[in-house]
Ligand SMILES: NC(=O)c1ccc[n+]([C@@H]2O[C@H](COP(=O)([O-])OP(=O)(O)OC[C@H]3O[C@@H](n4cnc5c(N)ncnc54)[C@H](O)[C@@H]3O)[C@@H](O)[C@H]2O)c1
Ligand SMILES: O=C(O)C[C@H](O)C(=O)O
């Protein structure tokens with residue numbers, strides 16, 4: 118895209134500048150940028166841009182130290198003198214005013230020093246040290262925190278999100294200093310409707326909720342799983358521009374079945390086994406009612422629930438509330454976009470997707486979510502409502518799933534293989550992964566099992582015999598140690614022409630002779646922010662399959678043929694704000710098409726209906742929050 122690159126201050130898009138892009142530059146007082154921005158803006162809607170460049174004032178009901186201790190409003194040494202006078206801050210800070218840019222530089226310098234000083238230490242120690250320094254800033258000054266996060270998203274997302282967030286959850290009780298978000302426990306039954314009013318913000322747009330029962334591939338971490346909603350919402354702020362004053366991470370603590378935690382004296386959650394059945398559901402019901410009583414338009418993202426509750430709660434609430442399950446639906450959309458990319462990489466038309474043989478390893482919420490969406494795509498492409506399954510093979514911990522399986526989960530049942538004509542001979546119930554890969558010769562091997570290294574040397578070598586000229590290997594389990602294989606093993610054993618994706622970030626692989634094996638990050642972070650943002654700004658009261666498909670299609674068509682040929686299926690994380698804008702617009706347009714969009718704020722359903730695609734993108738981007746110090750106005 119044509120534009121002016123302002124380095125860490127952002128990228129100014131010339132062809133269709135809108136406030137977000139310009140606000141992204143932030144430093145409009147900076148002479149060089151001011152000049153460049155003026156040139157760009159002169160051809161565009163200058164008036165709107167100029168007004169957007171003056172930050173909105175922010176009402177604050179506090180004064181003095183209460184402001185300094187509130188990360189939403191705190192500017193540290195950045196409070197101008199006049200504001201110090203107005204807010205009773207004079208004398209509470211050292212006299213010199215430090216600019217936002219100087220504060221930014223100072224933080225980045227301390228971060229670099231930390232990197233230098235820890236370069237010989239074990240990875241986990243370094244990652245936790247980096248998380249701590251970011252977390253301290255998060256606790257102190259959110260404006261500066263989100264600014265450094267947005268500008269350095271590619272470097273910082275592995276710290277505040279996957280994989281380090283997993284380590285943080287595992288060590289949560291020891292790392293705990295200050296609470297973040299809300300905790301509703303089994304002991305709060307009957308109290309939730311009043312508790313919800315303890316949250317200080319008047320409005321909440323986006324909630325990420327977990328019960329801690331399946332945190333990444335790390336299992337049941339009980340209350341310690343709160344790190345996941347916090348990390349996901351950080352991505353919402355950075356990628357979707359959701360105002361951090363309108364986000365709410367939530368932990369539903371219904372106990373844990375993790376024996377180690379139950380016996381840990383320092384464990385901070387309820388030390389009791391998990392609630393089950395109706396008792397469990399009544400807690401989730403009460404929470405959902407309470408939230409929607411206070412904030413009827415809030416969107417709830419369910420995250421990292423064990424499979425049985427993931428599917429059950431999705432069915433239970435998706436027609437009543439604006440909610441979705443990220444592990445089932447967000448993951449499916451990202452995987453689908455990648456699978457369609459893998460078809461393009463073979464030089465085939467997208468319609469050939471129906472001929473791809475896909476082996477999915479892991480029959481949990483994520484694996485089945487992917488298969489369900491893939492099936493929808495196949496039936497759309499083939500124009501048949503008959504659900505065709507013949508191209509999919511599904512394995513769980515007991516091997517290949519067939520109709521002979523004794524106890525089969527209802528969600529997995531439609532994907533169990535039969536034994537009739539068209540089946541590959543010799544593939545029995547419970548066949549091993551190696552047998553399946555050897556016999557099926559799949560185009561795609563996709564792992565969502567949570568089992569690190571399960572795509573071993575033999576399995577990867579068997580992928581060399583794939584029927585695809587560019588076999589695709591998706592090792593999507595998180596965090597890093599749980600990935601089904603490393604990219605270097607994949608390129609080494611399955612061949613240099615493979616397409617590779619992992620759920621957690623890995624470096625590209627040096628294949629020698631100047632060749633690079635590209636590593637894609639197939640992570641739901643490419644979609645959930647746009648799904649949430651599009652749903653929010655459409656004002657839809659539910660999130661439909663059509664809205665989710667639109668999100669996935671948008672991501673699938675984002676990459677050029679040239680990039681796809683190089684094995685690049687997803688855009689760089691550094692452009693996540695742009696992708697999210699596009700995805701959000703696609704979701705919104707789908708909501709309008711399905712007559713689900715009820716409007717948001719001043720923008721009503723009719724206005725949304727008449728918005729062009731381009732205007733929708735502009736509407737989305739102009740509603741994205743961007744961190745700048747706003748003038749604070751004291752209101753009693
Ligand atoms: N990349 C992403 O965006 C993304 C999104 C969602 C989930 N995930 C990851 O996927 C993994 C699974 O998530 P989930 O919600 O589906 O979990 P889940 O617990 O619901 O399902 C795990 C599945 O793996 C199967 N499994 C276990 N051991 C196996 C083995 N040895 N061989 C084959 N299958 C085996 C289990 O039987 C189960 O069906 C986690 O590691 C999670 O972090 C990644
Ligand atoms: O959290 C992630 O990185 C992706 C996904 O939601 C997961 O559960 O692994």
Ligand SMILES: [Mg+2]
Pocket residue numbers: 333420421443444
């Ligand atoms: Mg998840």
